[in-house]
Amino acid sequence: MADVLMQERALPEVSHTDMANAIRVLAMDAVQKADSGHPGMPMGMADVATVLFTRFLKFDAEHPEWPDRDRFVLSAGHGSMLVYALMYLTGYPGMDIEQLKHFRQLDHCTPGHPENFVTRGVETTAGPLGQGLGNAVGMALAERLLNHRYGDGIVDHHTYVIAGDGCLMEGISHEAISLAGHLKLGRLIVLFDDNQISIDGPTSLSVSDDQLERFRASGWHVARVDGHDPEAVALAIENARNVSDRPSMIACRTVIGYGAPTKAGTAATHGSPLGAEEISGARERLGWRHEPFEIPQQLLSRWREAGVRGRRAYDAWNQAAKGLDAEGRAGLGDPIDASVAASIKDAIAALKADFSRDGAKLATRQSSQKVLEALLPVVPGLLGGSADLTGSNGTLTKQHVMVAPPDYAGNYVYYGVREHGMAAAMNGLALHGGFVPYGGTFLVFSDYCRPAIRLSALMGRRVIYVMTHDSIGLGEDGPTHQPVEHLASLRAMPNVNVFRPADSVECAECWELSLLTPSTPAILALSRQGLPLLRKEPSAANLSAKGAYVLAEPEGGRDVTLLATGSEVMLAVEAAKALAVEGIRAAVISMPCWELFEAQDKAYRDGVLGSAPRIAIEAGVEFGWSRWLGPDGVFIGMHRFGASAPAPELYKKFGITADAVVAAARELTGKR
Ligand SMILES: Cc1ncc(C[n+]2csc(CCOP(=O)(O)OP(=O)(O)O)c2C)c(N)n1
Numbered sequence: 001m002a003d004v005l006m007q008e009r010a011l012p013e014v015s016h017t018d019m020a021n022a023i024r025v026l027a028m029d030a031v032q033k034a035d036s037g038h039p040g041m042p043m044g045m046a047d048v049a050t051v052l053f054t055r056f057l058k059f060d061a062e063h064p065e066w067p068d069r070d071r072f073v074l075s076a077g078h079g080s081m082l083v084y085a086l087m088y089l090t091g092y093p094g095m096d097i098e099q100l101k102h103f104r105q106l107d108h109c110t111p112g113h114p115e116n117f118v119t120r121g122v123e124t125t126a127g128p129l130g131q132g133l134g135n136a137v138g139m140a141l142a143e144r145l146l147n148h149r150y151g152d153g154i155v156d157h158h159t160y161v162i163a164g165d166g167c168l169m170e171g172i173s174h175e176a177i178s179l180a181g182h183l184k185l186g187r188l189i190v191l192f193d194d195n196q197i198s199i200d201g202p203t204s205l206s207v208s209d210d211q212l213e214r215f216r217a218s219g220w221h222v223a224r225v226d227g228h229d230p231e232a233v234a235l236a237i238e239n240a241r242n243v244s245d246r247p248s249m250i251a252c253r254t255v256i257g258y259g260a261p262t263k264a265g266t267a268a269t270h271g272s273p274l275g276a277e278e279i280s281g282a283r284e285r286l287g288w289r290h291e292p293f294e295i296p297q298q299l300l301s302r303w304r305e306a307g308v309r310g311r312r313a314y315d316a317w318n319q320a321a322k323g324l325d326a327e328g329r330a331g332l333g334d335p336i337d338a339s340v341a342a343s344i345k346d347a348i349a350a351l352k353a354d355f356s357r358d359g360a361k362l363a364t365r366q367s368s369q370k371v372l373e374a375l376l377p378v379v380p381g382l383l384g385g386s387a388d389l390t391g392s393n394g395t396l397t398k399q400h401v402m403v404a405p406p407d408y409a410g411n412y413v414y415y416g417v418r419e420h421g422m423a424a425a426m427n428g429l430a431l432h433g434g435f436v437p438y439g440g441t442f443l444v445f446s447d448y449c450r451p452a453i454r455l456s457a458l459m460g461r462r463v464i465y466v467m468t469h470d471s472i473g474l475g476e477d478g479p480t481h482q483p484v485e486h487l488a489s490l491r492a493m494p495n496v497n498v499f500r501p502a503d504s505v506e507c508a509e510c511w512e513l514s515l516l517t518p519s520t521p522a523i524l525a526l527s528r529q530g531l532p533l534l535r536k537e538p539s540a541a542n543l544s545a546k547g548a549y550v551l552a553e554p555e556g557g558r559d560v561t562l563l564a565t566g567s568e569v570m571l572a573v574e575a576a577k578a579l580a581v582e583g584i585r586a587a588v589i590s591m592p593c594w595e596l597f598e599a600q601d602k603a604y605r606d607g608v609l610g611s612a613p614r615i616a617i618e619a620g621v622e623f624g625w626s627r628w629l630g631p632d633g634v635f636i637g638m639h640r641f642g643a644s645a646p647a648p649e650l651y652k653k654f655g656i657t658a659d660a661v662v663a664a665a666r667e668l669t670g671k672r
Helices: 002-009 016-034 040-056 077-090 097-101 131-150 165-169 171-182 211-217 230-242 276-286 297-308 311-321 326-330 338-358 364-375 419-432 443-459 486-491 504-515 566-581 594-598 602-609 647-653 658-669
Strands: 071-074 159-164 188-194 221-226 248-253 382-386 412-414 436-442 464-468 497-499 522-526 549-552 560-564 586-590 614-621 634-638
Touching: 016 040, 016 077, 016 097, 016 276, 016 297, 040 077, 040 159, 040 188, 040 230, 071 077, 071 131, 077 097, 077 159, 077 297, 131 159, 131 171, 131 188, 131 419, 131 443, 159 165, 165 171, 165 188, 171 211, 171 419, 188 211, 188 230, 211 221, 211 248, 221 230, 230 248, 326 338, 338 364, 338 504, 364 382, 364 464, 364 504, 364 522, 382 419, 419 436, 419 443, 436 443, 443 464, 443 486, 443 522, 486 497, 486 522, 486 614, 497 504, 497 594, 504 522, 549 566, 560 566, 560 658, 566 586, 566 614, 566 658, 594 602, 614 658, 634 658
Parallel strands: 071 159, 159 188, 188 248, 221 248, 382 412, 382 436, 436 464, 464 522, 497 522, 560 586, 560 614, 614 634
Antiparallel strands: 549 586
16 A cells, blocks of 8 residues: 555646545644544545545535536535535635645534534535435535526536445434435435454444445445545446436545555544554654645645636526526525515515404415415415325425426425435435425424434524424324424434414414524424414514514503413413403413524513513423523413323313413412
8 A cells, every 4th residue: 555655646737635634644643733633534534535526526626616516415424524624625715725724623614523504615524424415415406496497507516425334324324315215316425444454343244234235225326436646536437427316326446545554444533533643654664754634735835726617607506697687596595585585574464464354264284385385476486395294294285396306396395205315305405406305294302303403503594393293182092103202302402493383374473483483493283183263363463473472462561471382382372362251361372483482582481471470382292491481470281191092082181271371360369
C-alpha cells in the first residue's frame, strides 16, 4: 500500500492519491486536535470521495444553494471530517482552515456530526445512522418529481450517499431501500463504505447479510469494487449513472483508517484520535511531509479546480432559469412564497366560513381532508402520502394523482407500511426544496417515526405529520392503537408544533399555521370520532394562532377555568353549561397548540388562564399539564393504557366525561 502511495507522490503532477491523502491527513489531524472524533471512515473513504468530487459530483462550491446541484449525503455522519475536508479543499464559503482547526468546537461550522443548519453546504443533519439514507430517498424523489414539472434544463441531478455498515444494519435502511427500489429512483447512487468494521469490532460479530443481494432483491443495480482503486470506483459510478430505471448501490471495499501503520483495518480507528505516534507513522506511510492543516499550494489549487468544475453548468443553468417566472422559481425552493401564503389564508378563511355555516359534526380527520381539498389547488408544492392508512387518515383528495414510477406526474405517494421511511423521506423532500410534504399514520405510530420527527425539528423543516386516531376515542382497536403518552412525548420535543384541533374550524386554522410556519414541523393530532362544531361564530382571525384562547367566558367573572384540547373541548363546553345551571361560572379554554401558547407574552397567557382554579381535560396522560394547571388544578384524563370497546364506553370507563368535570368543579370551588 505505502509503496504505491510513495510512487505516486514522486510524480510532479498532483495525483489522485495526493488529493485523497489531503483528506486523510486533515481528518486525522483535526480529530487529534479536537481530541475526539472519527478519523477511520474519512481515511478509508478518501479515495471514493475524491473520485466523486473531482470527476462526477455536479456542484459549484461557491454556490451551495444552486437548486440543480447534485446532492451529497454523508449518512455515516460520524465521519463528518470527510465532508468538512472536502468543503475546505473545494472552497465552500465559510469553510476555512480555522474551521477545521476548531473541529467540534463551539461557534464553528464543523460540529461533531454534520448539521445542515450549522454548515452552509451540508445537505442534511446526519448522525443517527441510516437517517441520511432515508433523507436521500426523499431528495431523489423530489428530483424526479421536479424533473417532470420543469424538464431536464432546470432539474437534472443525482443524489449520492455514503453509507456505512451501521447505516445498513439499521432497520430504517430496509424501509429506505425498499421504497427507493419501488419508486425506481435511478438518480440515487449509494456508495457503501464496505470496510467490515464498526465500533465493537469486525462486523462479522453481528451481521451476516449479503448486502448486494439485499439491495438487488429490492430492485437496485448493484456493484462491488475495490474502494482504493480510483479507476474501478469511477467505472462503477459511471455504470450506475447509466442505469436510469433503478437506484444503484456500489459496495466499496475499503480499509478503515487507511494509511495508519498499526491501526488501519481495525475498530481502533473508528472513533478515537489516532495518537501522535500513529499519526506520524501514517504521515510516513502516506509520504506526507507537511505540517498539520498545511496543504501545499499546488495540491490545494487542484482541489479548488474541482470546486469550480461545475461553474459552466451553473452558469448555463442560470441562463435557462431566466425563463422561469416567480412562481416557477418559488417552486424550486420554498413553495410557499408571499403570494401562495396569501392564497392559503383566503382559502382557509372561506373554508372556515363554510364549516361554521354548515355546522356539521365531523371527525377532525375528515375536516382535515376537506381542508386539503381546499389547499391543493393553491399550494402546488403540497405532496401528500400515507403509510398505508390513506382512507383512515383522510390524506387523499380528489385532486391527487398517484406517483406511479416511471411516471412522476403525481402528487401523492403510497409510502406503504413504512412509517419511519416515510418520515425520513419527507425530511429529504423538505430539504431538497420544492415541496411541503405531509404524510399520515395513526398517532400511536408516531413512535415509529420519532427519530425522523426529531430531525425535522432539529433541522427546522416544514414537514407535516397527519396523525389520526389520536386517543382512546378510536375505540374498538384497543390499547395497542390508543395513544396515551404520545401527545406528552411529542410536546417534550423542542421545535415541534403539536396541534390538536377541537373541531373543523380549528382544524383549518391548524393547517394554516402548519403551512405558514416554515421552520417548524407540525403534528396534526386528529380524531377518528365525529366532533360537533364548537366555533359556530365565523371569525376571520385565526384564533388557534395564539395556541390557546377563550372559547367561552361566563358573565360576572370565573369560578373555575376548564382547559381542554381536541375531542375533549366539547366535554368542557358541555360541563360549563351544566355548571352554569348550578350557578358555577366556568370559562372554557381551547388549547390546540401548547407550543404557540407558550410563545405568547405573559399578559396574554395570564389573561387566558385566569386566576380561578383550573381543570384540564385531555384523553391522554397528565404528564406536562401541571404547567398550565398550577399546584391546585385537577386533571381529568388517562392514567393507564386504554382498552378495547366502543369509544363512548371507554370515555365513561376512564371517567373522562362532562359529569366528571362538573363534579371536579363543584369540589374545587366548594360549591356543592
Ligand atoms: C442510530 C445510531 N445508533 C448508534 C450510533 C452510534 N454509532 C456511531 S458510528 C457507529 C458504528 C458504525 O459503524 P460503521 O457504519 O461501519 O462505521 P465505521 O466504523 O466504518 O466508521 C455507531 C454504533 C449512531 N450514530 N446512530
